[in-house]
Amino acid sequence: MSIERPAHGLMLQSKVESGAACIAVIGMGYVGLPLAVAFAESGSRVLAVDLDVAKVDALNAGRSYIRHIDGARIAPLVDQGLIDATADMARFDEADVLLICVPTPITRHLEPDLGYVVATTEMIAKTLRRGQCVILESTTYPGTTREVMQPILEAGGLAAGRDFFLAYSPEREDPGNPDFSTTRIPKVVGADDPTSLDIALALYRRIVPQAIAVSSAATAEAVKITENVFRSVNIALVNELKLVFGAMGIDVWEVIDAAKTKPFGFMPFYPGPGLGGHCIPIDPFYLTWKAREYNQHTRFIELAGQINSSMPERVVQALAEALDAHSGKGLRGARVLVLGVAYKKNVDDIRESPALRLMELLEARGASADFHDPHVDRIDNTREHPTLNFRAGIPWDLEAIAGYDVVLIATDHDAVDYCALVEASPLVIDTRNACARAGAPLDRVVRA
Missing domain, CATH: 3.40.50.720 (NAD(P)-binding Rossmann-like Domain)
Known part of the structure; x- marks a missing residue:
């Protein structure tokens, strides 16, 4: 009818x-x-x-x-x-x-x-x-x-x-x-x-x-949640693999690049310093919250969230250890330049960016954290990171960059000369494999 x-x-x-x-x-x-x-x-x-x-x-x-x-x-x-x-x-x-x-x-x-x-x-x-x-x-x-x-x-x-x-x-x-x-x-x-x-x-x-x-509308809402949960879980997987393979002396980026040559059954995801943006760090928690109404438990999704949210602390610890090994200097009093505060490459959006959390963690341990981002002039007013509000970025100046104890690459914008960066910097911590992809020498680069 x-x-x-x-x-x-x-x-x-x-x-x-x-x-x-x-x-x-x-x-x-x-x-x-x-x-x-x-x-x-x-x-x-x-x-x-x-x-x-x-x-x-x-x-x-x-x-x-x-x-x-x-x-x-x-x-x-x-x-x-x-x-x-x-x-x-x-x-x-x-x-x-x-x-x-x-x-x-x-x-x-x-x-x-x-x-x-x-x-x-x-x-x-x-x-x-x-x-x-x-x-x-x-x-x-x-x-x-x-x-x-x-x-x-x-x-x-x-x-x-x-x-x-x-x-x-x-x-x-x-x-x-x-x-x-x-x-x-x-x-x-x-x-x-x-x-x-x-x-x-x-x-x-x-x-x-x-x-x-x-x-139904609910089905369409579930489609979006599913798309972002898929990405969150797979990014958590490669973040965990990065830690496991790193302990074994294996380069996770090399592993992923080789694995993605398989024409079926594998989709490449890449590790990083944490999740950012208005979707992936947030949306899975909408589903976990709603699932409790139906007495359902989303352990897998919540574990992925825990792994991803722990990455900034892991990166800061790796930076501290690399700095100590390179110069014998601890984080307290160290000058750190964070390269990229946008949540992803080639945009000016800083919402939920892991770079902001990295800066807070560095300063909580006594370091000073400046930033350079070709797309972000200053950190706007944020509810979550009040100590960083209205902080201006520094211009691209290789002489000035050479004065920092360490450069931490948090976002791999294309508009950065990574070869020049590595040449100027005493130590680079690279969370995005940007230096290797740019063909920069890796003797002063630590991937974290």
Whole structure:
């Protein structure tokens, strides 16, 4: 038996397919901004919403504040009226579709903090009208869309799937990756009614090569969690192998490079000083928290988290031992230069970066820790690392670098001359195998 679709749902779907729908993207960060640009470039009118007035002003002036998003793409879209940035949440009623791209951090007790999602949903509920569609993109635990957002949106008397439409589509951004920009990554889409699903699929098909439907919003939420748990667990595995093989005198990077020549059954992951970014260090804990509601225990996932979170301490200990062996000098009073504070190469995002934890640990043991990062001029205000707030990086100056007792490579940006770095430095601790990949001499390099 066919299910009768609400007339305003069919009208919205037609509007979306034609490109006539106005799309509000809420949260102009590393997920929201490229999404807004992609929809605007497809010809849709985009309301770019953020409470940060500095971001709003930059966008309305045609400027980008994210290094890998070229301002030359934004300016013509603003001039054509396709991007209209605002901090005014009362304008939500102008939009036909509202995409939520706000942070979903964890608390100090490793529990989900949905404060941004809840606050945004409550603001949408104030102006929610028939025929609008709300889609959450923020990473979260399975059940958030139905259990948290839907009751807030329905409190005014409108019903999801009948009066308004609700879906979930996880963001899949990989900032700084030139091979996979927003419009080149397939989108997973889930909803709890067929009309909401069809509207969301029609929307994303305007900008991505493939939109994959799943049976529910919770399933789509589980897809995102699974993707990030997969990476977290495999990175923990190679971090542990690094320690085991290191004790045996075996180079883990050589092992991985050889293993990946197998054309099946192996996927290369690489060790590092810890995990960073807004996904992998956080998302697995959303699942472990939700699993407890069902009396399920995620021992494997939690163990991976413990291994990854312990890596900064391991790196600092390896640095201390190498410094003592090289110069007989302990960490107290040592001058350390941390190379790279972004959480991954070739981006300017420092969220959850292990480099920040490394700097704190070094200074707790009496060293001084400066940093150089070609993409980060200073450490912005962070809740988690208050002692580092507003610290400015040092410029690239080989004479100045030579004055440090040791250089710790935390992020392997491509814009660094590693051969020159090794030549200038008395000792280099390399957590990313950057020096070997650059062909630098390794006599003063310790891989950790």
